Amino acid sequence: MTTRYGLYIAPPAHSELWRFGSAVLGWDAETGADVPQLVPPSADARAFRALTEDPRRYGFHATMKPPFRLAEDRDVDALVGALRDFCGGRPAFRLPRLEVRAVGADADGNAFLALVEPQPTPELLALERALVTGFDAFRAPLTEAEIARRRPERLSEVERENLMRWGYPGVLSRFRFHLTLTGRAPAAEVPTLVAELSALHAERVSEPGLLVDQIALFVQDRAEDPASRFVVRERVLLV
Template sequence: MQHHSRFAIYYVPPRHAPLYQFGAAWLGYDGYSGEPLPPVGDVADWRAITEEPRGYGFHATLKPPFALAEGATVDRLIDTCRVFAAKPRAIPLITPKVDAIGGFLAVVPSAPSAELQQLAADCVRDFDGLRAPLTEADRARRRPEALSAPQRDYLERWGYPYVMDQFRFHMTLTGRLPELQRAALLAQLQQRFAELALDHCAIDRIVLCQQQDHAPFRVIGEFQLERDDLRLRRLGFPNR
């Protein structure tokens, strides 16, 4: 029986990090083990609210899901991850918060980050040679008639409309919600998130995830990004 796999390059916090524990527990799925987690017990319609993001695990997309190009292999993809991670770069540092974005709720940066935009753009470009071309079904699913002209161009060039200047870093917590439900749940999630007391988060790793057939995405590789110490020293930061 032939299996269909998709891969993605995500930012996923380390398994034992408070941020990951918060997100995985809320979604009810551990992307490291591939196992479900007990549902939260005090949110009405929790399962329906979290159904869509649960299938992807708690993450932020850097290179959107793709099938491997003809002739590409998982080993080559893993090697590309290692090469990418080994390039010295400015490590984005964000102050995370829970907020509404496009009708759903997510963990997002409190302020824009040029380093984060650059990291995402680099991921889109550097892994694109391993991506299979869009199928007509893929294209139709993105509803190109509803996209802006730049987004349609990105869909054709990169296989996904929300990249480059259209990219917004987010770690999804819900599907799309009606306004009143979204506002009430936002206040509750913001209160839960505040208990973590996270004043910053370094986006200092990439994670390779795989989806087999229609199962949830699961982590199959973790890669620490190499920090550009020379650049940091110029800015007055100490060595590692």
């Protein structure tokens, strides 16, 4: 099976935050269409297009249950049904206003740019844990190739355990909420990109904070193109 699904937090499609994030990526996963890219003032348009290539493939989102192939005894209708049942029993909540920060810096200071919380929100941590564990029966086991791509030899012991048990290293105690805006930027460019994307975020997003009132089911169909982009298949409201 070549289709993958992910359970994400994605801002409502009509929101300023969704339009901002989609514009930075140059791709709207709701409509499945390219959009004019919002390029920071000091950045070269072609170079920024390349810098956002990887997050553009996934669409603007924060990962909760990382992408997975469906288990053989499950289908997408059952997945959607389970998601509706899940969301019907959980209340919405609001995050504080998000901030543009550098995340995942390597030893040389190269880092991704993302919108993150100023501090962790307990309701969000509980939601992530419930989605990771509660929907794992829908996930097909990782193949040896999928495990190898995660380079388990470079992971911590906890991350390796997460990879083998839950299919992804950065879950549960290793979960860090982030809405990715770029791929890994060179260290010398990171401060300017943070400042300029922060200014664009302040200019274009007046909303006080992200209202988490829905879970989005994203889908990637790799039948014809292994590098195909994720699109929104379903948005299910929390109560």
